[in-house]
Amino acid sequence: MSEKQGIMFILSSPSGAGKTTMTKMLAAKNQNCEISISHTTRKPRINENNGKDYHFINRKQFEELINKGSFFEYATIFGNLYGTLRDPVLKFLNLGKDVLFDIDWQGTQQLKKIIKNIKLVAIFILPPSTKILKSRLVNRDQDGKQLVEQRMKIFKEEVLHWMEYDYVVINDDLNICFEQINSIVDCEKRGKKYNYNIMHVKKTIQNLIK
Numbered sequence: 001m002s003e004k005q006g007i008m009f010i011l012s013s014p015s016g017a018g019k020t021t022m023t024k025m026l027a028a029k030n031q032n033c034e035i036s037i038s039h040t041t042r043k044p045r046i047n048e049n050n051g052k053d054y055h056f057i058n059r060k061q062f063e064e065l066i067n068k069g070s071f072f073e074y075a076t077i078f079g080n081l082y083g084t085l086r087d088p089v090l091k092f093l094n095l096g097k098d099v100l101f102d103i104d105w106q107g108t109q110q111l112k113k114i115i116k117n118i119k120l121v122a123i124f125i126l127p128p129s130t131k132i133l134k135s136r137l138v139n140r141d142q143d144g145k146q147l148v149e150q151r152m153k154i155f156k157e158e159v160l161h162w163m164e165y166d167y168v169v170i171n172d173d174l175n176i177c178f179e180q181i182n183s184i185v186d187c188e189k190r191g192k193k194y195n196y197n198i199m200h201v202k203k204t205i206q207n208l209i210k
Helices: 019-029 059-067 086-094 105-114 130-139 145-153 155-159 174-189 198-209
Strands: 008-012 033-036 071-077 080-085 098-102 120-126 167-170
Touching: 008 019, 008 105, 008 174, 019 033, 019 098, 019 174, 033 086, 059 071, 059 080, 071 086, 071 105, 080 086, 080 105, 086 098, 105 120, 120 174, 120 198, 130 145, 145 155, 155 198, 167 174, 167 198
Parallel strands: 008 098, 008 120, 033 098, 120 167
Antiparallel strands: 071 080
């Protein structure tokens, strides 16, 4: 790695809690941030563009990349494969760019195991309630009713991984949540820690998983 090494920022959340939106907002706000665009075997949703939102490939192509050792991390989510290619990420980091990852807890675990000489900051985003989360999933009109129910069934399992992250934020208000995440990024880039209300987070988590 170069002396002017970038930072890896992971944003994770249960489906519908806001990680993709926050990732795009961070990239738009911070010129030095680049989004790591994942590869997936999932079919594109309406308004998703190949090479911008995801690299859409078939399962055979994905498995070939696995066999070549091309991925930093990959995971199976609702029957579809998702993965982060190693080379583009290292290229950005070597240029001094910070890289944003929109990935789940499985990918986060893998990255934390293998990343040794690169600064990595992991942020977990939670909804304020399961009722609001389900409403967001239904209203975004991207998934069928059956998939929405599947996402809600694994919600509590996903939430229980919150302790594996450096920071946990609650997406009750989009702009407030974004400003908090942006402050975390700013503090970490300056070598400082961001102080947040961990007791409020724990109380919210208790309500989410009860």
